[in-house]
Ligand SMILES: Nc1ncnc2c1ncn2[C@@H]1O[C@H](COP(=O)(O)OP(=O)(O)OP(=O)(O)O)[C@@H](O)[C@H]1O
């Protein structure tokens with residue numbers, strides 16, 4: 039990467055600026071991650087004939103979709119200087135709600151919409167607790183993790199049940215050979231890039247997360263931003279929760295357990311940081327694909343899924359260590 | 370601004386405001402609140418479930434809560450020093466699995482116990498290395514360890530634990546925690562000793578004082594020549610060792626355990642207990658006394674709700690609300706998250 | 708560990724107590740300290756003055772071991788020494804009062820004064836039992852000796868006023884003066900009122916008599932000229948000049964700080 043220092047205040051050619059922005063947006067800090075992904079792909083392709091077939095790539099993308107959607111919400115929250123540990127439980131509540139509704143005869147679309155609305159409500163509650171009660175987001179969302187897990191179990195009376203009607207399993211369908219979740223993935227990605235990089239609020243979010251005090255001094259309403267970002271993250275939790283339930287075809291309160299590790303790994307790989315103000319949709323996307331490809335490849339090489347956990351945990355630590363190196367890291 | 374303190378004796382109001390300040394700062398307010406919560410629990414549960422107040426049941430509560438106490442002791446040191454260690458439950462799983470497999474392989478129980486606890490030292494060392502040398506935030510470092518230790522536990526287990534079926538041993542020495550000592554469950558005895566030792570260590574020794582110093586202001590620690598990195602490493606190792614000890618106690622009580630024997634939510638309960646007890650998230654504040662009360666609150670809650678016939682999952686909701694309440698109190702104390 | 712080092716150690720060879728040679732340190736593009744030489748004699752008070760960001764604190768932190776130099780050499784009594792951590796400098800008898808005070812708001816006054824050197828009993832080192840009562844007794848005596856007004860040594864430092872905090876930091880630095888050879892003070896009276904400021908000046912004169920060399924950073928030029936033997940002027944990381952405090956006027960000194968070149972003042 040080469041960066042030529044531009045004298046401050048010197049007007050930039052707007053086309054060059056746009057191009058530079060696009061490049062930074064697309065690649066920038068992700069070059070290393072992309073190289074790693076390519077190396078990983080090459081390795082798996084050399085070991086597994088079918089790894090790079092369109093069939094398998096679509097499978098990887100299908101598995102990426104749910105993770106990507108929640109991970110994008112998580113990224114938004116991290117950029118704004120927050121944290122959300124409740125995503126797994128939130129997805130569970132959303133999933134069992136829409137599954138139960140569908141089972142009770144509510145039309146699919148309505149069950150979907152209500153599930154998403156529940157997700158939005160959860161996100162709003164997270165944001166409300168953090169901004170109004172002034173509770174540290176780590177604890178606020180940890181408490182929500184508990185409370186929501188409890189709610190998911192209460193809704194299902196602690197049981198996991200398989201849905202008898204296959205009509206709920208739209209996430210398993212293909213349209214034009216492309217799995218349905220991939221369309222959701224694309225829609226989420228586009229929506230998030232637009233929100234984050236083209237709107238004023240999106241760009242201000244980076245300032246709010248990077249330095250809330252400075253943002254306050256610049257007359258930004260930090261609390262409103264936070265409430266907003268948690269609510270949007272809730273929207274994504276909602277979509278992902280319904281998709282996961284639909285993919286499983288089950289009402290399962292504990293379906294999203296351990297999800298946090300995968301999501302966090304993908305997001306940190308993608309360059310977001312716990313200290314706020316950093317992160318991108320593209321980075322998170324590459325991070326998610328990386329983790330999914332790792333999972334897919336290792337499992338197909340008959341490596342036990344638990345070893346994948348070890349690899350993923352190590353990958354996350356190294357990603358963060360590497361990413362923080364130039365900035366001095368945790369002191 | 371000058372710093373002149375008036376020569377004349379302080380007025381009545383300043384004495385009182387000072388006392389109030391002392392009370393709030395010393396964390397005694399938390400103790401009073403927790404004491405009240407425990408009393409309330411006893412009242413409610415002894416009405417809701419007549420069996421609750423029996424000696425047998427109280428001892429059972431102690432047995433069931435012992436592991437939580439041991440792991441929470443380590444977590445208290447970790448968090449006061451500024452490191453939220455969330456790898457505890459998986460380190461417990463790893464420790465129990467290693468111990469069990471070593472006994473099953475025919476080695477003596479003493480070796481199994483040593484190896485089980487050593488696994489926690491190992492995990493703590495790795496956490497410490499990642500935090501201190503790679504400069505990774507402890508939350509992220511221990512999240513990574515959560516995955517790694519859990520995966521390792523399954524590997525050691527040979528995959529047998531996946532379905533949740535436990536590995537049983539008949540080794541009496543390994544399963545020593547099933548026994549009682551003069552009528553008191555051994556895990557409870559062990560936990561009380563552990564908590565007492567933790568208390569002394571934290572309140573009375575240099576090791577304890579430096580926990581607060583490192584958590585309160587690490588950069589000042591470096592300025593005044595404290596070996597901050599080495600200390601951070603030690604607190605994470607201590608935390609890992611406590612988790613592993615808890616893992617072995619659990620495994621011993623069960624007479625052997627596998628990777629799936631430790632519910633992942635246990636670490637959340639541990640953190641809840643510690644934070645209920647007044648340990649601040651940002652490090653530098655908290656006491657062992659608070660943690661002990663926090664553990665009792667949750668232990669009694671779990672037992673009482675079960676006895677009263679409420680399904681386990683209602684406990685999650687109550688626990689979440691309690692946590693919010695506790696942290697709400699802390700937010701009042703510190704002005705809250707901004 | 709020897710509890711009581713002799714102040715002038717093996718310093719009979721006539722070399723200055725402390726010498727810095729060609730010290731450089733950059734933060735990114737900022738040259739905080741560039742090719743700086745300093746000599747500090749025994750029993751000397753050396754003032755350091757300069758604009759904000761001139762590199763004064765960085766230079767001091769390099770001596771104290773909390774910032775590592777990019778290049779350059781440090782000598783004590785003519786011998787090269789390795790100072791890479793604050794532990795190193797403490798071992799050499801160097802104590803520093805930091806501009807940000809480096810206090811622990813969550814610890815009480817006594818713990819802050821004794822931190823790193825707590826009296827303990829029983830087990831060695833980290834597992835030793837703190838002698839809290841003794842810490843409070845000695846801290847209270849120290850505060851009294853230094854004329855510091857703080858209600859109780861049991862108060863957490865976080866509740867103290869800015870001036871009281873500053874006094875705690877000073878008390879900590881001089882608490883173990885019998886072990887120390889060099890005291891580094893980074894704006895020790897910045898937050899102090901007139902009375903306290905005078906107390907600190909008095910204190911500095913006092914302890915210098917005990918065989919201690921002092922480097923002191925301050926923006927109060929008249930005070931520095933009055934207190935110090937020599938005054939070193941820094942600008943943009945570079946050493947501009949070192950003046951004899953007695954024969955230099957406030958105006959000359961200010962001119963040097965502003966202009967940054969000795970020639971501009973027409974100094975003889
Ligand atoms: N840790 C650091 N990271 C980046 N830059 C730093 C760091 N420490 C100091 N600097 C920079 O080095 C330069 C010198 O700083 P220093 O603190 O030594 O100045 P100073 O002379 O003490 O100023 P003041 O009188 O304001 O205290 C400044 O430009 C400062 O921004």
Ligand SMILES: [Mg+2]
Pocket residue numbers: 763764765806893
């Ligand atoms: Mg300075």
